[in-house]
Amino acid sequence: MSESHLPIGVPASRRSASELLRTLRRDRWALTSAIVIAALAVTGIAAPLIAALEGQDPYTFHTELLTGPGSTGAAPLGGLDGDHWFGVEPLTGRDLFAIVVYGARTSFLIGLASTAVAMVLGVILGASAGYLGGWWDRIVMRTIDVLLGFPSLIFMIAIGAVAPPSLPRPVLLVALIAVFNWPRTARVIRAQTLSLRTRDFVSAARVLGAGPWHVFRHELLPNLLAPAIVLTTISIPQLIGLEAALSFLGVGITAPTPSWGRTIGDAIGWVQTQPTYVLFPGLALFAATLAFNVLGDALRDTLDPRFGVRG
Amino acid sequence: NANPAAPAPNSADVAKGGTLYILSDLSVQQLDPAKSQNLAITVLGLVHRRLTSWKIEEGKPATVVPDLATDTGRPSDGGKTWTFTLKDNVKYADGTPIVAADIKYGIERSFAAAFTGGLAYHKKLLAGADAYKGPFEGSELASIEVPDPKTIVFRLTQPYGDWTWIASTPPFAPVPKGKGTDASYTEKPIASGPYQVTSYAKGVEVKLSRNTFWDKGTDEARAGLPDDIVIQLGQQTDIISQRLIADAGNDKFAFSVPFVAPAQLAQIQGNQPAKQRLVTSKSGALAYVTLNTRRPALADPKVRQAFQYAVDKASYQIASAGSAELAGGIATTLITEGIAGREVYDLYPAPPGGDVEKAKQLLREAGHADGIGPLDFVVYNSNNYQKKGEAVQAALLRAGIKTELRVVDSEAWEALVTGNEGTYDLTVSSWQPDFPSATGNIQPLFDTKEIGNGGYNTARYSNPEVDKLITQAQSTVDPVEAGKIWAKADRLIMQDSPVVPLIYTRNSFLHGSKIGNFVIGGFPAYPNFLQVGLTK
Amino acid sequence: MDALLSLRDISVDFTLPGRVVHAARQVSFDVARGEVVAVVGESGSGKSVTAMSLLGLLPSSATVTGSALLGGRDLYRLSPAELRAVRGGEIGMVFQEPMSALNPVFRVGAQLVEAIRVHRREPMAAAKDRARSLLEKVELTDVPRIMRAYPHELSGGQLQRVVIAMAIANDPALVIADEPTTALDVTVQAGILALLRKLGQAILLITHDLGVVSALADRVVVMRDGEIVERGTVAELFAAPKTEYTKHLLDSVLTLGSGSAEAPSSTVDNAVEITELAVSYPRSHGVRAVDGVSLRIAPGEVVGLVGESGSGKSTVSGAITGLLPITAGSVRVGGTDIAGAGRRALKEVRKRIGVVFQDPASSLNPRATIGKSITEPLALHRFEGDFSARVTELLTAVRLDPALRDRYPHQLSGGQRQRVGIARALALRPALLIADEPTSALDVSVQASILDLLDTLRAEFGFACLFISHDLAVIERVADRVAVLHKGKLVEEGTTAGILTAPSHPYTQRLIASVPKIDRRWEQHGHPDPVGTP
Amino acid sequence: MRVLRFLAGRLAGMLFVLLVISLCTYALFALLPSDPARMSCSKPCTPESLALARGFMGFDKPWIQQYLDFLGGIFAGRTFGSGPTAITCDAPCFGYSFLQNATVTDLITARMPVTVSLALGAAVIWLIGGVALGVFSALRRGKLPDRLSMAFTLAGVSAPTFLLGLLAILIFGFTFNMVPVSGYVALADDPVGWAWHLITPWLVLAAVHIAVYARLTRTQMLEVLGEDHIRTARAIGLAERTVIGKHALRNVALPVVTVFAMDLGGLLGGAVITERLFALPGLGGLLIDAVSLKDLPLLLGITVFAAVLVIVANFLADVCYGLLDPRARVH
Ligand SMILES: Nc1ncnc2c1ncn2[C@@H]1O[C@H](COP(=O)(O)OP(=O)(O)OP(=O)(O)O)[C@@H](O)[C@H]1O
């Protein structure tokens, strides 16, 4: 055996970070996705600035702009022009670009936060149930059954009705979304753990004296990441939709603060008269979803040392 | 009809026969007269006749007409006693004649605990009804007398001029004495109207067919044209619109029960054939912003008056339906169009977009130079109310009135605004009476008795003078006289500004190309199901 | 010569991030019909990679150049359909690590039947019969159970024989056997070798066991560092090795009777004390894999555990480490009862145990680099000091290039992986080492180094050791005492010298008689009888 | 014996879960500001008429008592009111919907076939389609077909069901006039009509779910393809089709089965939006009615029923684990 080192040497410690970078450099899809995600995050954070570029805000009504048939403002392009880059919302004349930009704030950031919380909970509880088994497994699994079988709609209506307005909405939202979404991940992760836990390398760690946390962190987690990444990235649009549903029930970010999910929900009925209304926020959501999934794949590939399998 | 472009409904071509399809978004079709809250001219009216009914003509206020009775009721005792006589030869679908005792029994039945849920305006008015528990425990209601099979006499607790309208509500439909003891009566009611139920599939569809014993000659309210009627239940509103726009197959013979939503209205505006089949009411329910007078921030009438100028009724029109034309005319008074007694006036004249300066000035005068708020603005999450609320919110903000929208489920909203606590500042909603009398416009909304406990005085407005006028008007038998009193009350209330009238909400309905006689009168803002027919 | 297989200038390169590994370079040799060619050489010298390249089984990170002609067709340039016919049909392959070679979710029988039916349109029943007879041929007992078992329910040696059965299922013209007997005790090994001989197929035999070479091969190719360093007939090679490396290799061979380790220091407290241990597996219907075994290991003592494949050796080690639930009896390690110990006590005990698993492939986390796997115990038990230096130290000690620390397990050769396992077990300087076939994949020279290493460490720290091996010479070399397991029962126990020279149990006697010896006087005797007749 | 003990344990667990769910539902209703009797209150809804309605339906009692009555009804049946107007609900009585005038059991049984038809049909499509797409993607990892299939399936999850359904109706129903847009035909009456009416809803529902399956399959596939036993499968000469479709796929099954059980279990409790959109009289529509009309007895009945389905589906998934992967057996 012999090795010849190529010019680029990689220090072991920074391997995965630098490999991810390498992947990005090599994979144009992944690079684009990273850029899209970064752009959306910046958009969310700097929404007022970006809307100011266009010179609009998402709250001001422009009923004077609503011409079109029946003067609903619903035209195929919805009044898209140099002042209103995405056109305006029918019935109100609010600027759609500003709405989408501000919506990134709510949907993208809150959607992400709740996704993250749900996934962390799901992975930890699922893996611990599968690995530890016994009564802990039973408790977690029965809790999952309860949550999955629970009429969450009623629950949210009830919460919407009784939650004191003083409670910070983002916190409430993230908590609610997380509570109803971790079980799905947890079940998948548990199933995977059941199959992993008897493998020799897990046993090897155990006989080294590794406790459950160590086994989880060093043996299970790296092998569970692939499905976890998929479940995480795929659930983003659903959770953003859930955020919209919650705000509809009065639990979410209150109107008129824009959110993608709500705008899309409002816009569905207009798909024939003003397709741009659903198209722009829809594309934003789709772009975010696609970008996260592509990046998730890239991350998966980086984490998988057996990169490349012969077909 | 709101579309000048569209030709007049093809009433000339309607013919007897055919199958009519009614597309409903509801999944439960209540056909038990004791439990139904239907207006006199919708589905229930196809199956059940009552003592009186409504005559609906285009562009005219609704009038009361005799139905099973020979006239619209004869008041005596200053309006405390009302007597009706039944027509000859009126029969149920099984051929048995309808007798006065059946009307009495039908009304008594509505008092039973098992049959709550219908219109119950009669319950408080009939003497001695407070303690009455319905006919199934063996007792009869003494204040309804049936001296002979053709005559029925009602004794009321107070003189009540509108009893003739009350007699058109569902509980005044006949139920053969002793029948209808169980809950399933709604699925196989004994019909007195032109149609009887042939099949009832819960949540799916109800099929009606002709009642051969119904005699057109005795009925001036019903045309009874189609041979069969199919009510399709549980349909999605948008899909109903799309089906009717497409106008294919049986949908040619169909019309929509729910209103056409704004998005579809916009779509129809660009579709000439569909546009011809869109029928918009001339007027309708009063949409208004409620100012909770019991809240410190809104206790000052001057502050409340500022709202009258701050709102932007034009943007509300657009938010409701896209245009003033489709949304309905601007409202400045409380009594709605098509109702006797209505007087048009404007205490707070302003352009449709509001008068922001005036509003600011009033606020300044009231000591709120920096504006007020944030106020708790609750809206419910159906019928586009969220958008409408946002329009009001944006308009108020121009005058420095800050609000925070609180979106709640419609049931929760109902519980909140009709509950006893009244923890909200503003809300926006609309109101349409159940029968065309100004009572329905004023009393439920502004009578002190209607605050909390399920009452709809959501502004929690209490003015002894107004209360007095209400009692006075209700006991006036002469509609013209009563109308005058109601108009006075209307003005009085508006001076105190507990609500901001926005618009008289027009409702739009779509029907298939083979539907004729699809008419919406001055009141109510619904098509008259009883006259609809199919064209050849 | 009529070459069945002829390799020409085969080179295999792996592209890893930032570097290229030249695993095989310009490898050329021929295998004639019916001939057995042994490839021997240092662990990591490219034997397996070369073999796998023939069937196109290398991962896509590998680049293969050269040509491999099988009956005139270049294997590297076959169409997928042709390749499929060759795989399993013309060339049967026995993989080096049998324990991870089978699909864990299918029954062993089904996989064997499938291997048969890919190439022969046979009815199910016939294929099943054939499968059963194949399993019998490879000397498996309890065939019905094996057919029904899932791979993880079989012992290493049982699996190895299943894999061999699969390889020969369709009477291929050539069998590539990569370390085919590493998990087999000598009695079974002898049978398998005899079987392979009898089948008369050409065999490309990759092995580190020169005894096997001498018993089976016609010609030998010696590889080192990806290159062929020497080739010749078995006789030539053994008689007159040309290169230093081959000489060294031959010198490192351990033969039975070449001496044993010194006697143990006296015992105070037992490092391990097993009393009346019984273990039965959940699906074994009460049949006990280990039954009534009592054994103790004193501190500083090495106990060799030998026994037939499937006799329960790994089960005993599993019980000692607490990985398997005990059905009866007790296991005490350093005075602590393993079954009854609390989590903290268990952790304390385990801190002092090092374990080398029988299957190196699956005992390493596929997602962790070698370096990380080795530092794991250090981190776990808060080892003070420079991790990186310690890893370098350990890798060097097991004769691995410290640069391998950044590799992942699948990027190593079988022997390299095994040594990583050893390095990990030794990382914490354990007081008790449990080693399950720790040198089975190592060539004799590396094996010698490892055994020396163990000696040194033992002299320094005096750890106790349970050493499971099927290689009696190795046992003789390291063990103070030997215990012999047979069908789950301990049939014999005593000092190494005593047992190996004067075995009393018939199984042990058979075992010792079957040890293949390298016959250095090959040319005089002709082909020696590979079957050690009991 | 062990199996029996295990089953008994699980059964007890399930019953416990159902108790918790139903209890919580009742408690939640107590939390809600709206009153289930309100929907049966006369108009105008005076406090007296509300009290009357409440009393008849049994909503005047403390909620915990109502809950106990509900439990009692399951074993002993219930009667509401008295005299000739009394409503009886025979044991096992899971409640009576006053708004729909029927026992909850009758309502659910009437609606079940529709939902089952919808859910199962869609499930078949998305399971087969999703797994096939996932395998396809895995084999072309990182290439354009992989990305396209990902974008395609993600469009399905990203778009709200409502939008998908509406578009499907507009395009296939109205523009091309290919399929009916609403209604349900019983399988027994007319199998072709049944499928014909359901094909669009199936596709819509499948489009919503397919992405998860495609993505999970893809990632697990990549995971498995690197394992040694796949090499063995190839070495014995198996066709790539078999290597992928049998050896690799079986190892992919665990997460897919898990998600499938959850999705199917959830959907059998009602595919709310799809049913509404296509006017399919299934449990989803019933559930929405129950929620919006605050029909507590019906809601509770559907909740318990749906929970049973979810729990049973999850249980079956758990049982499958051992069959699919012997290493995942819980001992
Ligand atoms: N999980 C299991 N379920 C059922 N039987 C098992 C299981 N694991 C091992 N066995 C059986 O128990 C017996 C002892 O196995 P063990 O692995 O201890 O053998 P061994 O002595 O280590 O053999 P080898 O030298 O081949 O590795 C074998 O017959 C094996 O088939």
Ligand SMILES: Nc1ncnc2c1ncn2[C@@H]1O[C@H](COP(=O)(O)OP(=O)(O)OP(=O)(O)O)[C@@H](O)[C@H]1O
């Ligand atoms: N996937 C891979 N990526 C990178 N390097 C690899 C890979 N597989 C094998 N190697 C390297 O190639 C060399 C040859 O490996 P091979 O498996 O052929 O060794 P071997 O001769 O079979 O050794 P052993 O006797 O230990 O099994 C080794 O140094 C190994 O580290």
Ligand SMILES: [Mg+2]
């Ligand atoms: Mg090798």
Ligand SMILES: [Mg+2]
């Ligand atoms: Mg073993």
